[in-house]
Amino acid sequence: MTDRPADELLDFAPDVQLFMGVSLLYARLSERIAQVDLGVELSKPEKHLIVRLPAPKRMGDLARELMALPSTVTAVADALEAKGLAVRGRDPDDRRAWLLRLTDDGRALRERMLREAGATVREVTGLSEQDIEQFAALVRQATARILENGYPEGLKLCDT
Amino acid sequence: MTDRPADELLDFAPDVQLFMGVSLLYARLSERIAQVDLGVELSKPEKHLIVRLPAPKRMGDLARELMALPSTVTAVADALEAKGLAVRGRDPDDRRAWLLRLTDDGRALRERMLREAGATVREVTGLSEQDIEQFAALVRQATARILENGYPEGLKLCDT
DNA sequence: TCAGGTTGCTTCATTTATCGAAACTTTCAT
DNA sequence: ATGAAAGTTTCGATAAATGAAGCAACCTGA
Numbered sequence: 001m002t003d004r005p006a007d008e009l010l011d012f013a014p015d016v017q018l019f020m021g022v023s024l025l026y027a028r029l030s031e032r033i034a035q036v037d038l039g040v041e042l043s044k045p046e047k048h049l050i051v052r053l054p055a056p057k058r059m060g061d062l063a064r065e066l067m068a069l070p071s072t073v074t075a076v077a078d079a080l081e082a083k084g085l086a087v088r089g090r091d092p093d094d095r096r097a098w099l100l101r102l103t104d105d106g107r108a109l110r111e112r113m114l115r116e117a118g119a120t121v122r123e124v125t126g127l128s129e130q131d132i133e134q135f136a137a138l139v140r141q142a143t144a145r146i147l148e149n150g151y152p153e154g155l156k157l158c159d160t
Numbered sequence: 161m162t163d164r165p166a167d168e169l170l171d172f173a174p175d176v177q178l179f180m181g182v183s184l185l186y187a188r189l190s191e192r193i194a195q196v197d198l199g200v201e202l203s204k205p206e207k208h209l210i211v212r213l214p215a216p217k218r219m220g221d222l223a224r225e226l227m228a229l230p231s232t233v234t235a236v237a238d239a240l241e242a243k244g245l246a247v248r249g250r251d252p253d254d255r256r257a258w259l260l261r262l263t264d265d266g267r268a269l270r271e272r273m274l275r276e277a278g279a280t281v282r283e284v285t286g287l288s289e290q291d292i293e294q295f296a297a298l299v300r301q302a303t304a305r306i307l308e309n310g311y312p313e314g315l316k317l318c319d320t
Numbered sequence: 321t322c323a324g325g326t327t328g329c330t331t332c333a334t335t336t337a338t339c340g341a342a343a344c345t346t347t348c349a350t
Numbered sequence: 351a352t353g354a355a356a357g358t359t360t361c362g363a364t365a366a367a368t369g370a371a372g373c374a375a376c377c378t379g380a
Contacts, residue, residue, distance in 0.1 A: 011214070014296035015278035018285075019189060020211065021299030024225075026186035028306050029179060031227045045366075051180065054171070060328060067187045072367055074330055096328045096375040118175035126305035129174075131298055136174035138287065138295045139181030145286035146188050205337070220357060232338055234359055256346040256357045 025125070032120045038109060040083060045076045049100075050085065050110050051117075056101035058091060085109060185285070192280045198269060200243060205236045209260075210245065210270050211277075216261035218251060245269060 012020070034044060042050075045066075052065050063073045077100050080086040085106035091097040102110060127135065172180070194204060202210075205226075212225050223233045237260050240246040245266035251257040262270060287295065 010300075012274065013278055014289075014293045015281040016274050017296040018292060018299055019274075019277040019281050021296070021303045022182060022186050022189065023208075023211075024306060025299065025302055026182050027227045029182065043365080048183070051183075058328080059330095063329095065184070067191045069368065070329060071331080071369075075366080078330095091328095094328080094376075098329065114172065114176050114179075117179040118173055121175040121179050124306060125302035127298065127301060131301070132178060133174045134294070135298045136177040136181070138291055138298075139178055139185065140170075141291070142185055142285035142287060143181045146184060146284060203336075218357080219359095228337095229339060230358060231340075231360080235337080238359095251357090254347075254357080258358065 028124050029117070029120055032124060033113070033117060036113070036116045038112060040085070040109065042083075043076075043079070045072070046079055047113065049073070049076050049080060050102065050106060051113060053086070053100065053102050053106075053110065056089075056099040058097045058099055060097065062100065080106065188284050189277070189280055192284060193273070193277055196273070196276045198272060200245070200269065202243075203236075203239070205232075206239055207273065209233070209236050209240065210262065210266060211273060213246070213260065213262050213266075213270065216249075216259040218257045218259055220257065222260065240266065 010017075030044065033047065045068075048066060049062065052062060057065075059073055059077065060070060062077075063070045066073065077086060077088065080100075081088065084103060086100055086102050088098045088100055091099045122132065125132070125135075170177075190204070193207065205228075208226060209222065212222060217225075219233050219237065220230055222237075223230045226233065237246060237248065240260075241248065244263060246260055246262050248258045248260055251259045282292065285292070285295075
């Protein structure tokens with residue numbers, strides 16, 4: 001009678017295992033990240049937005065990446081602006097659009113968050129360095145695929 | 161000047177890549193699952209609860225697995241009971257606790273959800289069967305580690 | 321150049337989800 | 351017995367996500 005949660009996965013096909021495992025891993029990672037004290041009070045969606053902002057991005061693109069509605073992203077961006085972590089500016093290429101970009105404070109915070117995220121991954125998964133590299137390689141492949149054909153309304157991937 | 165989202169990952173260490181990739185993958189998977197028509201109206205947390213219920217489980221254990229408060233799980237379980245998908249019964253081993261278990265309808269629904277989840281994984285990631293197996297193996301390892309020492313207040317993993 | 325349609329974003333009211341403190345019941349230790 | 355602790359629930363408050371409506375910039379074709 002092995003009803004230990006860790007054994008539950010073994011009953012499933014690999015693709016289902018992958019799904020359930022990723023769900024749990026994601027939940028655990030974001031819980032851990034949420035506990036990190038960064039000196040500023042940040043909600044979960046605010047952190048997600050910061051992480052997704054290595055370079056200035058349009059609100060609509062952010063909404064697609066975060067799988068959220070534009071109106072949701074608007075609210076989160078407002079909060080980040082109020083905290084002095086991000087600024088909005090018109091997109092010179094299309095003045096309907098707004099570009100959201102991190103301030104210096106925001107960038108510094110982002111750096112710290114990513115360092116924390118990396119450490120959390122190593123700690124939570126308990127995987128060896130080689131395993132993490134292998135894992136990352138698979139995730140890169142999946143990410144490329146998702147970003148390539150994942151956005152319903154045809155995200156503009158090329159900005160040249 | 162390559163600011164394509166798919167390239168963003170390459171700037172980071174593998175552990176950070178893993179974090180960001182898993183976040184995106186999870187978001188994409190749950191978005192996809194949410195779109196599946198199962199004939200019943202189910203909220204996102206309701207679906208999560210069903211997935212985590214291969215066998216009867218105590219409310220508190222569910223709360224820990226879902227990284228939620230007991231009161232949150234109570235509300236979701238109420239909704240599932242109202243829809244005839246789950247039932248509560250006292251835990252014979254400790255009658256303070258409630259065991260939540262799926263009804264026949266709930267179990268059938270769960271089967272369909274898992275099949276959908278597996279198909280979604282294959283479709284969204286675009287990984288080969290071998291890659292998925294490799295990916296699943298890594299996820300199993302991480303899951304075991306998480307469930308082993310991941311629960312703050314000392315989850316009772318052994319029920320014998 | 322200007323009319324009509326589309327796109328990108330915001331506003332705001334509403335619904336949904338989560339939280340946290342207090343209460344209730346059962347269990348455990350003494 | 352009795353008091354302390356554990357497992358849930360209740361309920362009011364906060365936070366987050368939604369969707370419809372609106373505004374401004376763009377684009378097309380005459």
